[in-house]
Amino acid sequence: SPSGTPPLRVEGLVKRFGGVTAVDGASFEVESGSLTGLIGPNGAGKSTTFNCITGVHEPTGGSVYFEGEEITGLKPHQIAREGLVRTFQIARELSEMTVLENLMLAPQGQLGESAIRAVTPGLRGAVVEEETALRERAWETLEFFEIDHLAHEHAGNLSGGQRKLLEMARALMTDPEMVLLDEPLAGVNPTLEEKLLDRIHDLRADGYTFLLVEHDMDIIMENCERVIVMHQGSVLAEGTGDEIRNDERVIEAYLGE
Ligand code: ADP
Numbered sequence: 001s002p003s004g005t006p007p008l009r010v011e012g013l014v015k016r017f018g019g020v021t022a023v024d025g026a027s028f029e030v031e032s033g034s035l036t037g038l039i040g041p042n043g044a045g046k047s048t049t050f051n052c053i054t055g056v057h058e059p060t061g062g063s064v065y066f067e068g069e070e071i072t073g074l075k076p077h078q079i080a081r082e083g084l085v086r087t088f089q090i091a092r093e094l095s096e097m098t099v100l101e102n103l104m105l106a107p108q109g110q111l112g113e114s115a116i117r118a119v120t121p122g123l124r125g126a127v128v129e130e131e132t133a134l135r136e137r138a139w140e141t142l143e144f145f146e147i148d149h150l151a152h153e154h155a156g157n158l159s160g161g162q163r164k165l166l167e168m169a170r171a172l173m174t175d176p177e178m179v180l181l182d183e184p185l186a187g188v189n190p191t192l193e194e195k196l197l198d199r200i201h202d203l204r205a206d207g208y209t210f211l212l213v214e215h216d217m218d219i220i221m222e223n224c225e226r227v228i229v230m231h232q233g234s235v236l237a238e239g240t241g242d243e244i245r246n247d248e249r250v251i252e253a254y255l256g257e
């Protein structure tokens with residue numbers, strides 16, 4: 001993206017479910033190439049914000065811009081084609097397929113059928129060549145996450161932590177520029193947790209942008225250079241980990257949890 005243009009800008013985002021206002025005028029920006037943390041007490045509206053940004057929910061109000069273009073209300077596959085994705089839990093149908101099949105199906109699932117070529121550049125038409133390129137990309141991604149030894153295992157047989165690696169690998173198969181991670185370390189053992197964080201830092205060094213929701217404050221403070229705090233559907237504070245840690249309003253918001 002052109003320098004100075006934030007890849008993600010959320011303006012006055014509102015999402016209501018009947019009488020419940022889950023997001024209530026949230027505004028923030030995520031800088032290009034950053035690993036930014038999004039925190040807030042349970043029910044603050046973090047997951048709903050992710051779902052509004054990535055098209056899973058249609059916002060009730062406000063706007064979302066990605067790389068300067070408005071994407072408000074677009075469908076998830078349209079937003080994924082722009083290079084913005086979130087991770088998803090492996091659905092039941094996919095747990096009966098192998099890890100390799102899960103990766104090979106990811107672009108089709110997230111980008112829509114006609115966009116597979118987007119991740120297999122240089123190939124025109126030939127279905128066999130396309131599949132070969134997709135398979136190569138899938139193997140590279142499996143190796144990157146060190147789960148290539150599980151390629152032929154059913155996804156449903158993976159441990160909780162291995163499944164989290166697979167979820168992130170699937171998101172990367174769409175060749176995104178920015179990935180939204182909603183509690184990617186939940187239920188992950190310390191060894192895999194470190195591996196996942198290392199991979200996130202590797203990808204960030206390659207230019208990917210991440211917005212990370214994570215309950216463990218220490219993980220956020222140690223890994224994110226910038227932190228956005230949500231409370232009751234809007235942004236309460238923003239800053240570095242140290243600034244956030246010492247912010248009276250933030251401390252108060254968490255005390256009420
Ligand atoms: P967080 O991820 O920060 O814990 P959520 O975005 O999941 O918060 O939820 C924010 C609020 O919106 C909560 O009060 C939650 O109960 C409500 N909410 C979330 N999704 C729905 C839904 N689909 N229908 C009704 N209420 C919802």
Ligand code: MG
Nearest residue numbers: 046047048182
């Ligand atoms: Mg949540």
